Amino acid sequence: MDDPIMVEVKDLHFSRGNTDIFRGVDLQIPLGKITAIMGPSGTGKTTLLKLIGGQLVPDRGQVLIDGQDVHQLPRRSLFTLRRRMGMLFQSGALFSDLDVFENVAFPLRVHTELPNAMIRDIVLMKLQAVGLRGARHLMPSELSGGMARRVALARAVALDPELVLYDEPFVGQDPISMGVLVQLVKKVNQALGLTAVMVSHDIKETLSIADYVYIIADGRVMAHGTPQTLNVNDDAHVKQFVHGEPDGPVPFHYPAPDFFDDILAPAGQFS
Amino acid sequence: MTRYIATLGRATLDTLSTIGRAGLFLIQSIFCLPSREGFHLWLRQMHFVGVMSVAIVLVSGLFIGMVLALQGFTILVSFGADEALGQMVALSLVRELAPVVAALLFAGRAGSALTAEIGLMKATEQLTSMEMIGVDPLRRIVAPRFWAGFISLPILTVLFGVVGIWGGYLVGVDWLGVYKGSYWSNMQDSVDFVDDVLNGVIKSLVFGLVVTWIAVFQGYDLVPTSEGISRATTRTVVYASLAVLGLDFVLTALMFGDLG
Numbered sequence: 001m002d003d004p005i006m007v008e009v010k011d012l013h014f015s016r017g018n019t020d021i022f023r024g025v026d027l028q029i030p031l032g033k034i035t036a037i038m039g040p041s042g043t044g045k046t047t048l049l050k051l052i053g054g055q056l057v058p059d060r061g062q063v064l065i066d067g068q069d070v071h072q073l074p075r076r077s078l079f080t081l082r083r084r085m086g087m088l089f090q091s092g093a094l095f096s097d098l099d100v101f102e103n104v105a106f107p108l109r110v111h112t113e114l115p116n117a118m119i120r121d122i123v124l125m126k127l128q129a130v131g132l133r134g135a136r137h138l139m140p141s142e143l144s145g146g147m148a149r150r151v152a153l154a155r156a157v158a159l160d161p162e163l164v165l166y167d168e169p170f171v172g173q174d175p176i177s178m179g180v181l182v183q184l185v186k187k188v189n190q191a192l193g194l195t196a197v198m199v200s201h202d203i204k205e206t207l208s209i210a211d212y213v214y215i216i217a218d219g220r221v222m223a224h225g226t227p228q229t230l231n232v233n234d235d236a237h238v239k240q241f242v243h244g245e246p247d248g249p250v251p252f253h254y255p256a257p258d259f260f261d262d263i264l265a266p267a268g269q270f271s
Numbered sequence: 272m273t274r275y276i277a278t279l280g281r282a283t284l285d286t287l288s289t290i291g292r293a294g295l296f297l298i299q300s301i302f303c304l305p306s307r308e309g310f311h312l313w314l315r316q317m318h319f320v321g322v323m324s325v326a327i328v329l330v331s332g333l334f335i336g337m338v339l340a341l342q343g344f345t346i347l348v349s350f351g352a353d354e355a356l357g358q359m360v361a362l363s364l365v366r367e368l369a370p371v372v373a374a375l376l377f378a379g380r381a382g383s384a385l386t387a388e389i390g391l392m393k394a395t396e397q398l399t400s401m402e403m404i405g406v407d408p409l410r411r412i413v414a415p416r417f418w419a420g421f422i423s424l425p426i427l428t429v430l431f432g433v434v435g436i437w438g439g440y441l442v443g444v445d446w447l448g449v450y451k452g453s454y455w456s457n458m459q460d461s462v463d464f465v466d467d468v469l470n471g472v473i474k475s476l477v478f479g480l481v482v483t484w485i486a487v488f489q490g491y492d493l494v495p496t497s498e499g500i501s502r503a504t505t506r507t508v509v510y511a512s513l514a515v516l517g518l519d520f521v522l523t524a525l526m527f528g529d530l531g
Binding site: 080082085093096109152 | 392393395396397399400401402403404405406407
């Protein structure tokens with residue numbers, strides 16, 4: 001990768017209780033590109049986004065954004081850095097006491113001195129892009145999951161941030177919305193030159209717009225490369241994941257004792 | 272045996288760690304004074320925490336004043352001292368009952384609501400998304416609520432006391448026939464502004480600080496699940512009530528008690 005680097009993750013270790021989530025993850029997010037982070041469920045992809053955003057602190061290792069070590073920054077500097085970032089949460093995480101319009105206007109109101117008329121124009125443009133300009137007066141409780149995520153997307157890019165972290169942007173979208181959103185993420189990236197990190201399970205859509213892909217499993221980076229190279233990768237893990245095959249080295253089941261023994265366990269030995 | 276020592280050690284460390292986090296949290300909240308742009312946030316919380324608690328405080332104050340007068344009259348009249356009813360009602364209310372009962376009611380109504388509200392924001396990732404937008408939730412969410420609670424409880428306490436005294440008047444003077452002049456003049460003679468009223472207000476300021484601190488910290492520090500919110504809400508009411516009653520004894524001993 002010859003592009004300048006926006007985010008660099010070095011030797012990242014993170015655990016929850018006795019479970020190791022990451023055991024030495026290294027990755028580089030190039031400036032102005034869409035980088036996808038993929039992997040089986042439960043491998044800590046959302047956790048990785050939270051570590052990049054400085055919401056979680058690693059046990060070891062560094063996350064550098066534009067050369068600044070996120071976890072060494074004082075609280076005030078961390079908040080200043082976050083103004084240059086946008087994050088789309090899996091749940092949407094809209095503010096429940098504000099309507100759709102005010103949710104999208106929130107970053108503009110707190111971080112800029114723009115007049116109300118200009119804020120209105122920007123918010124309507126962002127809502128138009130996600131197809132929800134007509135829903136501006138609705139409260140978050142009146143939105144479906146997919147609509148809430150689209151509003152959250154509009155809010156994440158309201159300030160035209162330099163770095164956007166997308167956590168499952170396509171989940172819960174109908175095929176029409178999904179197609180529009182895929183194009184939207186791509187267009188926003190191209191038009192504004194922003195750097196995007198995208199966690200997603202939607203392989204086809206993600207590979208169609210990602211410039212670079214990291215596949216994470218077992219606490220490490222299992223493979224990385226451009227979508228084209230991963231599509232023809234011969235590694236059994238990568239092949240199974242990219243092509244969604246049920247049989248392969250990546251187990252579908254969470255580790256458990258033998259099914260037969262479990263079912264026939266005598267009473268008193270149930271665990 | 273080793274297991275018990277380890278469990279005790281872990282529990283002690285957990286408690287110390289929680290106290291440490293709560294202390295840091297209090298310091299950070301105190302220094303987040305409502306700014307010019309945060310004024311409307313504080314005002315909205317004053318309405319939610321303070322104004323919305325007025326009804327329960329007024330009704331409770333009225334009944335407590337009435338009961339005090341009723342009970343006080345039956346005892347005082349047997350000594351021929353029923354004219355001291357005003358003094359008894361006022362001192363009981365101003366020194367003890369108004370600060371303590373208002374704080375307990377406040378913990379039940381506003382404290383539990385603050386914990387649940389902040390906790391639900393945490394569970395639905397609203398606090399996290401605010402952090403990611405570059406807005407400190409301590410400044411935006413916690414501080415306005417903290418200052419609203421701290422300021423509104425003394426006001427509620429004064430209202431409780433005033434209505435309580437009026438309730439005592441209603442029962443003592445209007446219903447039981449205590450002479451109106453002696454009800455007020457005995458009260459005027461015996462209630463000192465600094466020793467009684469001001470000390471009562473100081474108590475309510477301390478209770479306001481402690482109850483609101485417990486409420487917002489429990490909300491901010493809870494485990495973000497439905498069970499976590501339910502437990503934290505219960506903890507707020509229990510811890511805040513016990514803290515109010517315990518601190519009331521300490522403050523009373525310092526203000527009125529001659530322990531030497």
